[in-house]
Amino acid sequence: MSVLEHRQRGLLDLVKNRGHVPRDPYLRQVANSRELTMVRKIALWWRAVSLEAQCRFTARLLKRLGCFDARVGDYFDRHATSPFIEELSLGFLASLHDHGDPLVRSIAQFERALLNIRSGSADTYEIEWDRNPDRVVLALERADELPACEPDCRYRMQVSRDLPGMVACSRELAA
Amino acid sequence: MAGAAITSRTGARPALATTYEGDDPDLLARIAPLVDFIEISPDTIAASNAGQVHLRKSVLDEYAAVRGQVDLIAHGIGLSIGSFDRWNESYIHLLDELFGRFDIAWHSEHLGCTTVAGENVGTMFALPRTDEALDLVCARVQRIQDRYSAPFLLEHIINLLPDEPAAYTPAGFLNAIVARTGCGLIVDAYNLECDAHNQGLDIPAFLDELDLAAVREVHLAGGVVHDGFHLDVHSGLVVESTLNLGLDIVRRAPCLSAVTYEFLKEAVPMIGHDAICAELARIRTAIGQ
Numbered sequence: 198m199s200v201l202e203h204r205q206r207g208l209l210d211l212v213k214n215r216g217h218v219p220r221d222p223y224l225r226q227v228a229n230s231r232e233l234t235m236v237r238k239i240a241l242w243w244r245a246v247s248l249e250a251q252c253r254f255t256a257r258l259l260k261r262l263g264c265f266d267a268r269v270g271d272y273f274d275r276h277a278t279s280p281f282i283e284e285l286s287l288g289f290l291a292s293l294h295d296h297g298d299p300l301v302r303s304i305a306q307f308e309r310a311l312l313n314i315r316s317g318s319a320d321t322y323e324i325e326w327d328r329n330p331d332r333v334v335l336a337l338e339r340a341d342e343l344p345a346c347e348p349d350c351r352y353r354m355q356v357s358r359d360l361p362g363m364v365a366c367s368r369e370l371a372a
Numbered sequence: 373m374a375g376a377a378i379t380s381r382t383g384a385r386p387a388l389a390t391t392y393e394g395d396d397p398d399l400l401a402r403i404a405p406l407v408d409f410i411e412i413s414p415d416t417i418a419a420s421n422a423g424q425v426h427l428r429k430s431v432l433d434e435y436a437a438v439r440g441q442v443d444l445i446a447h448g449i450g451l452s453i454g455s456f457d458r459w460n461e462s463y464i465h466l467l468d469e470l471f472g473r474f475d476i477a478w479h480s481e482h483l484g485c486t487t488v489a490g491e492n493v494g495t496m497f498a499l500p501r502t503d504e505a506l507d508l509v510c511a512r513v514q515r516i517q518d519r520y521s522a523p524f525l526l527e528h529i530i531n532l533l534p535d536e537p538a539a540y541t542p543a544g545f546l547n548a549i550v551a552r553t554g555c556g557l558i559v560d561a562y563n564l565e566c567d568a569h570n571q572g573l574d575i576p577a578f579l580d581e582l583d584l585a586a587v588r589e590v591h592l593a594g595g596v597v598h599d600g601f602h603l604d605v606h607s608g609l610v611v612e613s614t615l616n617l618g619l620d621i622v623r624r625a626p627c628l629s630a631v632t633y634e635f636l637k638e639a640v641p642m643i644g645h646d647a648i649c650a651e652l653a654r655i656r657t658a659i660g661q
Contacts, residue, residue, distance in 0.1 A: 199456060199504060200500075200502065200504055201456040201500065201502070201504050201505055201508065202456040202457070204456075204500055205455065205456050205485060205488045205489075205497065206456075206488060206489065208488070208493070208497055208533070209488040209489070209491060209493050212493055212494065212495065213493075213494075223534075223536045226534055227533055227534055230533070230534050231599075232532050232533050232534055232570075232601075233533065235532055235598075235599060235601050235603075236495055236532050236533060239495060239532075239603065240493070240494035240495045241494075243494065243495075244494065246638065273494060277490070277491040277492065278492055278494060279420065279492060280415065280450055280486070280492045281418065281419070281420035281425060283419060283420045283421065284420050284423075316421045316422065317421065
C-alpha cells in the first residue's frame, strides 16, 4: 500500500468513525484532534441538509422522535454515501426498513416510493400504515400533533404513477 | 498539451464572474447583465437516476437562455483529482456532457480528494504535499488537458485537518504542478484567510512564493466562524479583508482573467437577490480601480 493510499484510507476511516485508533503518528494526531470533530460535523451537516430537503416527512418525523441526527450519523458511518442527493435519499430511506417504529418504516417507504416514481419507476408500491396516512402527512406538514395508532385497523396504501394522484389508500379492519 | 492559454488581460481589468446553480430564473435574469461569466459547477446541476449521472436539462436550458449575455466557465467539485486509486469517472461524464452542449471558456477543479477507494468521503481532503501526490496529480492534469481543449485550472482548498510534515510548501506544491503541466491556478482569497486562521498560513509569504503569472482566476466568498474555525461555506457577502486580499492578488497577477464571487445555492435565501447584485456591483467597481 502506498503512503498516499494509507493516508487517505486512514482519513476516511476516521471521518466515518470506523476502526481502531490508528498506529500511524499523523493519523493518531488527527484522531485526537478537534479539527476531525469539525470535519465530521460539516460532513454530517451536509448530509442532513440534503436529506431534509429530499425526504422532508421522514426527516421531520425522525426529528420529532429526537433521532434524526443520530440516524444520519449512523447511516453516514456504515454506508458508502453517494454525493448525489437522489441516491443518498433512496439509500437512507431504505436503511430505515428495520426501524423499530412502524410509523417511521411507513413514512420512509412512502417517500422512497415517491422518489422512485419521480425517477421513472413503473412499479406499484404497497405500504401498510398503523394510522391514517393523510393525517400523518398533514400533521408533519403543519407541525401538528401526530394521529394516534389505530390498533383495530390497518391502512393499505398503493403508490403508482398509473393511479390518479399517484396514491390510493384503503382502510381495513384488523382480523 | 493544452496549457492555460486564456487570453491575458494586458493591463485591462479582469472579467467578473459569479456562481449560478439553477432553479432561480429571477436571480439569473438579474445577475446576467452584471457579469461577464457564469460559473457552472457540473456536480451541483447533476442528477442521478439508477446510477446514471447526467446534467439536468432544465438548468442547461437556463444557461442557454443567457448565452448571448454571458460566457460560461466550469468549476468542479467532485473530480477527486487527488484520490490514490482513481478519479471520479462520473464527473468526467458530466464534463463531457457540458462541453458537448456549450463552449466553455475554461474549466477548473479543486486540488483535493473527495473519493477514497470509490467511496465518497463527504468532505474534501487536502493532499499531502509529497512527490507521490505531485506525480499523481500532474499525470491526471495532463490527462484532462489531453481530453479537453479548454484551459484547465486548479484551486487550492482549505485544510481543516492538522497539517503534516511535507516535502513542499503550500505555494511550492502549486508551483511544481504548474511547472510540470502548464495548468493555471485559481487563488481563493477567503480560502487563504481560512488557512491563515486555522493553520497559521503566512499569506504574504505564500503569495511571494507563488508563481502569480499562473493565476488566471481569483475567487471571493464569505464564510462563517464556527467553534473557532473559519469555514469556507460560501454563505455570505465578501468581508472587507477578503476583498482587499483579492484586490492585492488582482494587482499582482499579470495574467488574471476573472474575479469570481461565489455563493452557495442554499445561501441565496439568506443573502437575498438584492444583496447579491449589490455585491457584484461593488466587486466590479473595486476590480476596475
